[in-house]
Amino acid sequence: MSSTTISAKPVTTTLRPIEAGDAARFHLLINDWEICRLLPEAPFPYPAPLARDWIDAAMADRAAGRAYQFAITDAPGTDGTQAMIGCAGLRLDKSGENAALGYWVARRAWGRGHGRQAVLHLLRWGFAELGMHRVIATVADDNAASLAVLRRAGFTETGTGHEKFISRPGIRQAVRHFAITREDIAFRDAAPKPAAPANDTKPLLLVAACALIDKSGKILLARRPAGKKLAGLWEFPGGKLAPGETPEAALVRELDEELGITVRTADVAPFAFASHGYEGFHLMMPLYLCRRWQGTPQSREGQALAWVDPTQLEEYPMPPADRPLIPLLRDFL
Numbered sequence: 414m415s416s417t418t419i420s421a422k423p424v425t426t427t428l429r430p431i432e433a434g435d436a437a438r439f440h441l442l443i444n445d446w447e448i449c450r451l452l453p454e455a456p457f458p459y460p461a462p463l464a465r466d467w468i469d470a471a472m473a474d475r476a477a478g479r480a481y482q483f484a485i486t487d488a489p490g491t492d493g494t495q496a497m498i499g500c501a502g503l504r505l506d507k508s509g510e511n512a513a514l515g516y517w518v519a520r521r522a523w524g525r526g527h528g529r530q531a532v533l534h535l536l537r538w539g540f541a542e543l544g545m546h547r548v549i550a551t552v553a554d555d556n557a558a559s560l561a562v563l564r565r566a567g568f569t570e571t572g573t574g575h576e577k578f579i580s581r582p583g584i585r586q587a588v589r590h591f592a593i594t595r596e597d598i599a600f601r602d603a604a605p606k607p608a609a610p611a612n613d614t615k616p617l618l619l620v621a622a623c624a625l626i627d628k629s630g631k632i633l634l635a636r637r638p639a640g641k642k643l644a645g646l647w648e649f650p651g652g653k654l655a656p657g658e659t660p661e662a663a664l665v666r667e668l669d670e671e672l673g674i675t676v677r678t679a680d681v682a683p684f685a686f687a688s689h690g691y692e693g694f695h696l697m698m699p700l701y702l703c704r705r706w707q708g709t710p711q712s713r714e715g716q717a718l719a720w721v722d723p724t725q726l727e728e729y730p731m732p733p734a735d736r737p738l739i740p741l742l743r744d745f746l
C-alpha cells in the first residue's frame with residue numbers, strides 16, 4: 414500500500430507508510446506524557462534519537478515483511494499537505510497468522526474519530542493484503558479512549574493481565590487484551606443497515622464481485638454487453654448468488670463462467686461492499702480482492718475486458734453502486 418484514504422465525513426483519516434522524514438514530527442507528537450504513559454515501550458521524556466531509531470527499525474521491518482507501520486495523517490490543508498497526527502501498525506507473528514495492533518493519536522487530534530478510522534482502515538487493509546487471520550491488541554486499563562476504539566471497531570475482550578510500561582516504572586500496569594478475526598470484520602462490514610422505511614419494499618439482491626489484481630497492480634474490469642441493463646458500463650467480474658450459495662462459491666463459479674479462470678475460495682479476500690438502491694431492487698455487493706488464479710482471463714460472454722491501473726479507474730464509467738469503491742481501491746493499491 415502506498416497510501417490509503419478514508420473520506421468518512423467529518424473526519425478524513427489517511428494512512429501512509431512511515432518514512433525517515435517523519436522523525437522530527439513523530440518526536441514532536443509522541444514526546445507528551447499523555448501519549449507515552451499509554452504506550453508500553455515509550456519512555457518519557459521521549460529522546461529524539463529514539464524516534465529516528467524507531468522509524469529506521471519500522472522501515473527495516475516493512476522491508477522484511479515483519480511489521481507495517483503507518484503515519485496517520487489528517488485531511489489535506491489548504492496547501493495540499495497532510496500533517497502526520499499519529500501512528501498505527503501491525504506486527505505479524507512468526508506464523509503470519511496473527512498480528513499485534515499498535516497505534517497512538519497525538520493529543521491535538523483527539524476526540525475526532527481518527528483512532529477508530531485508522532484502526533478500521535488498517536484492519537481492512539491487513540486482512541486483504543497480509544493473509545493474517547487474527548489481530549490482537551493490548552491496552553492499559555486506564556486508556557478509556559483506546560478501549561472505546563477497539564470495542565467500537567468490533568474487537569472482543571479476551572482477558573486481562575499486567576504489563577510493564579517503561580514510562581511508569583515500579584508498577585505493573587493493569588491491561589486488557591482484545592482480538593478480532595477476519596470473519597468478525599467480514600460480518601461487521603456486511604452487517605445490516607438500519608431498518609428500511611416501511612414504504613421501501615424493494616427486494617435485496619445479493620451479488621458477489623471481485624477485483625482481480627495482476628502482478629503490476631492493475632485491476633480487471635469487464636464491460637457490460639449491449640442488451641443488458643447498464644450496458645456499456647464497466648464493472649467487476651461476478652454475479653448473483655444462486656440459492657444456498659456463499660459469496661465466495663458464487664465468485665468461483667462466476668469467474669469460471671465469465672472469464673474461464675480457476676480461483677480457490679481461499680484466494681479471495683473480502684475488501685469492501687457496495688449497498689445501493691436501484692430502481693426495483695436494492696443491491697448488496699461484497700467486493701473481494703484476488704491476486705492468485707489459474708488460467709488467463711478471457712471474454713467468455715462477449716464482454717470487453719480491460720486491465721486498469723487503480724489511478725485510472727475513474728476514467729471507466731461504472732454502475733452507480735461501484736463509485737464509492739473506486740477511491741478505496743485507488744488508495745489501497
Ligand SMILES: Nc1nc2c([nH]c(=O)n2[C@@H]2O[C@H](COP(=O)(O)OP(=O)(O)OP(=O)(O)O)[C@@H](O)[C@H]2O)c(=O)[nH]1
Pocket residue numbers: 620621622641642643647648649650651652653696698732733734735
Ligand atoms: N458483477 C457485477 N455486478 C454489478 C456491479 N455493479 C453493479 O451495480 N452490479 C449489478 O449487480 C447485478 C449483477 O447481476 P449479474 O451480473 O448476475 O446479472 P446480469 O444483470 O448481468 O444479468 P443476468 O441475470 O443475465 O446474469 C446487476 O444488476 C449489475 O448491474 C459490479 O461491479 N459487478
